[in-house]
Amino acid sequence: MKNTLNFLIFRIQKTTIILLAFSVFFSCKQKKEIVKNEVKPNIVFILTDDQRWDALGYAGNKLAYTPEMDKLAKSGVFFKNTIATTPICAASRASIFSGLQERTHNYSFTTGNMKEEYMQNAYPRVLKKAGYYTGLYGKFGVKYKNLDSLYNTYENYDLRYDRKDITSYYYKKLGKDTVHLTRYTGEKGIEFIKNAPTDKPFCLQLSFSAPHASDNTVEQYFWQEENNHVLENITVPTANISEDIYYNRLPEIVKSGFNRLRWYWRDDTPDKYQHSVKGYYRMIAGIDNEIGKIRKELEKKGVADNTIIVLMGDNGFFLGERQISGKWLMYENSIKVPLIIFDPRNKEHKDVDAMALNIDIPSTILDFAGVDAPKTWHGKSLKPFVDSNNADLKRDTILIEHLWDFKNIAPSEGVRTSDWKYFRYVNDKSIQELYNLKDDPREINNLINDTKYQKVVTKLQNKLEELTKKYRDPYQFNPVNLSVNLKNNLEFNWSTSNKIQKQTAYQILVSSSIENINNNIGDVWNSEKVESATNSNIKYEGLKLDKTKTYYWKMRIYDEINRTGSYTTPKKLF
Structure with a gap:
């Protein structure tokens, strides 16, 4: 009797263990299936050309007409201190695709194609391999032959710099109509969304050429007639810090370069200045119109609630400040860009003070897609700022640089913290500038020779040396x-x-x-x-x-x- 009882107890225990094992197995399998079948978000990445950080209404700019961008900012996350680590479109875009500092990829206008070693981990290629349907319309901006490896569908084009009139922006057709490049890019985005497969997530990059000026034309700026209302009957105020004293403080290598030359093209007379600034903001308004149309198409297809929108500029821009135009320099006007991340799944609005970088974009996009970022990348994901109120990049000092070897634009390099900026000119490192960004956000008091701040100078110089060594191109030819x-x-x-x-x-x-x-x-x-x-x-x-x-x-x-x-x-x- 005792043996029989022990046997029954043993059988019950064994059966219980087996049932528990099966329960754990099926529970784990079910969880795996849930993870496997989790719906990944679509991503629309909108990149504008030469849109400075404050060129939208949400930033408090009364000259900007950007209701759609403002809606994204108000219901998403607005990064107040986003830096283009290299303030020039070619190198900045190369950094965005590759996730690398300019010093590493060493690409700019006058180099050959972007090295394949750096494009192997280009973010669209990584997404495509992970099952995303990828597309690009507009300015790729980097010389690279293998776009098929990055995108399922694409059309690479830019404003026509070889033309000297309005056809620099008006040469693409929709049906029988020749339309502004901004309208064309917006429509191509709408077509992409319509035709994107429904059995996989998509990532669409729309790279607008606007508000970049048509450099080889007298008018410089061409906008759509529908945006004439922007700043109509308004006299644009004189540019900030545009008095002679601020121009005179610039180094001679800047005064004799393209920044001053392009000021003569656009801003050296009151009439030119009014036309250029109004044209600049009207072209941004044109992009804003297209954003509204794209969001309507997302709603029409029923994917708006699962489509993340990222909006950023590729570099900043001078609008007559210091009596110069263009970008390229290390001042805030040139390196700061707008960045908005709108995730409809998490609509808690935030303004973020932390320094975000252009090289953070690929890591951020992959993080939203649930794909691991390559370890070679230099940026960090900004997704935690969307998901949490306690995000911290643990980023103290960043490297800023413009290394294009071109005699008409003086290359420069420096570092920036939340409170300080130090930079120097590469071809004459004795020309240095130091600014306390907290007390002097307009960067008008160069403290480089002030004895009170020599410890700050030394600390930032040492950090610059450290970062330039850290990010040196491993394939460099010496x-x-x-x-x-x-x-x-x-x-x-x-x-x-x-x-x-x-x-x-x-x-x-x-x-x-x-x-x-x-x-x-x-x-x-x-x-x-x-x-x-x-x-x-x-x-x-x-x-x-x-x-x-x-x-x-x-x-x-x-x-x-x-x-x-x-x-x-x-x-x-x-």
Whole structure:
């Protein structure tokens, strides 16, 4: 009897264990199925060209007419301090696609195609591989041959810089009608949404060319007639800090460059200024109109409640401040851009003070899509700011840079914190600026020579050196085995670090002091960029040398796609 009872107890326990195991198994399987079948959000990423951070009504700008952008901001998350780490469209877009700082991808207008090593992890490609239906309409903005690998469907186009009239913006047709490029891009977005498959999520990037000026035209700005009402019968106030005193404080290398030249194109007379500023805001109003149409199409298809909208500008813009125009420089007007993230699943509105970056966008998009971001990327996801009130990027100091090697725009580099900004000009590092952004948001009091702030200067300089080393291009093409032949009237020689890459140009600097050579000042000889594959017996062509004095030299080379390498470590000449 006792044995029978023990046997029954054993059978009951065993059966219970089996039932529990099956219960756990099916519960786990069910949970996995739920996760597997979870509906992923659609994503619409709208990128504007040259829209500065305050060029929308929500930012308190009374000149801007942007009701649709304002709706997104009021019901979404508005990032008040979004920085384009590189304030120029080509390099900024390369950073957005690749998730990398400009110093790493080293791409800009005059380089060849974006290196494949950096586009292997381009965010649209990662999304496409993860099952998203991807599309692009408008300005891709980066030279790259394999767009098919990034998008299921796309059309890459921009305003026509080769045209000198209104046809720079009016050359695309919808049916028989030639329409403004903004209208065309909006309609292509609507068609994409209509035709997107319903069995997978989609990610659509709409890259508007507006409000970028038509640089090669007299008028500069062309907008749709329907937006004539914007600033109609209004006299636009004079640009902030546009008095002579602020222009005179600019370095000569800026005064003699394209920022001033383009001010003459757009803003140097009252009539030009009124036309340009009104044109700028009317073109932004045109984009705003299209956003409204796109949102209606999302509702019509029944996907609006599961479609995240991200709106950002690719770089900032000067509208006559400091008597300059364009972007490229390290001032706030140039580097700050608007950023709005609207998630209809979480409509809690927030204004975020944390520094968001253009390189954060790919990580953010992938996070919303539930896809892991490549570890090579430099940005961080901003999704936590949408989902939580306690998000923290743990970001203290950011690298800002514009490294395009172009004689009419002085390259510069610097760092920014929430309270401070330090920057210098690459071709003459002795030209430096320091601003307390908290006390001086307009950046009019350069504190670089104020003895009270030398500890701040040193700290930020050290941080800049740290970040420039951290983000250096690992594929960079460098000269090695440098030598000087003193016998034959002074000749320079070197070899190259990579036999696969080809040297297409070089630049040599010779300086009279270690300070000058460290500041990239070739006061004895600056060969400038010499287009040549030669790397031996390069004759010295500088000032007469005194062999009783010490001179220093260094050099850099350019690769086959015209990417600029770093300068070598300074060496004594003899």
